[in-house]
Amino acid sequence: MKKLAKLLMLVVPFGLGAFASTAQQVIVEKPQPKKIEVTGSAEQEVLPDEIYVSVTLREYFKDKDNKNKVDIMTLEKQLQKGVEEAGIVKENFTVGNINGYREWFGKKKPTIFLESKNYVIKVSNLYKIDGIIAKVDDKGVASTNIERFEYSKIEQLRKEIKIKALQAAKDKAKYLLEGIGEQLGDALEIYEIDNGYSPTPMYSNMMMKSARVESADAMPESTIDVQKIKVRYEMKTVFRIK
Template sequence: MKKLVKVLTFLVPFGLGAFVSTAQQVIVEKPQPKKIEVTGSAEEEVLPDEIYVSISLREYFKDKDNKNKTDIMVLEKQLQKAVEEAGIPKENLTIGNINGYREWFGKKKPTIFLESKNYVVKVPNLYKIDGIIAKVDEKGVASTNIERYEYSKIEALRQATKIKALQAAKAKAKYLLEGIDEQLGEALEIYEIDNGYSPTPVYAMRAAKMEMMSDAAPMPESTIDVQKIKVRYEMKAIFRIK
């Protein structure tokens, strides 16, 4: 009788463990919610409010026999005054580069050194650039070049464009569901689509060079705007169908 009790005591826990193990393997799958997946896009264009213009000045001789050199500091002061009169802060004018070269005359050693400086001026638009250059000795202006465009509130513009793209996705999902008598629920997932688009394509623009001729007359201020900066984004969203 004692042996029988021992056997039963051993078998009951074993059988209970097998039952629990089997119960744990039962997975109750919840029904997946009905959902709709859509994409929306938005695009914005703004005029750049920070334009960086390069102006190159160089020393030159007033006479053909290489006398009466116009010093680079004279040209620089002319440029500084022109920038100030245009209402541009002096800190917006900086030196970008300094170069120099010597002239050779036959087999003699070079004795004449001419210096050139490159300046970068930041302006909110291009309207006054022509007027600034016209106030500098035209023979001392080697060239000008638009280096790049920027927009000071580009991050805020990017965020606003993304929100508009997401709103466009929601509007699309809503009218699609209304077409089949369904109602739009809450958003389940939101993704930003990376399609390799650069939101600031102005950095890839070709620089607009304006070579200055020695006999060019002073030019009036231009009234033509620069190319706009374009930002575009796509957003993907998954919504529940009620």
């Protein structure tokens, strides 16, 4: 009898342990909530307010026999005067690069050295650029072009557009559910679709000192501005259905 009792004492704990182990392996799956997934979008166009214009000046000779050279400092002073008269602060008028080259004549060694200098002018619009360039001797202007343009409040604009895209997604989900007699619940997941923006300088009839004029005052100011920057974002959102 005592042996039987000891055997039962050993078997019962083992059985309880096996039962507990089996109970732990039972996973009760909760029913998945009803949900709807939608994508909302928003976009906005703004004019760039930071335009970087590159101007390259180059020394030249007034006479055909390479005499009476107009040096780079003379040209620079002319450009600087135009910048000051346009009301542009010194911080927005900088030197970008300096180059120089020698001219060869047949088999002779180079005897003539001409310097060129690149400047970057930061403006809020393009209206004054033509007038600035017109202050410089026409032959001294080698090239002008727009390097890049930006919008100073782009980060704030991005935030606003993302919020609008999220609100558009919510509105879409709401009217879709109302169409089938359902109600919109809480947001379960939110995904940002990064479209970003890649603005390209676009301008038409921009008079960038392409022809010689008799006087600086004869150079009209351009009234054509760059193309607007378009910023667009999409937000994918998952909502619970009540």
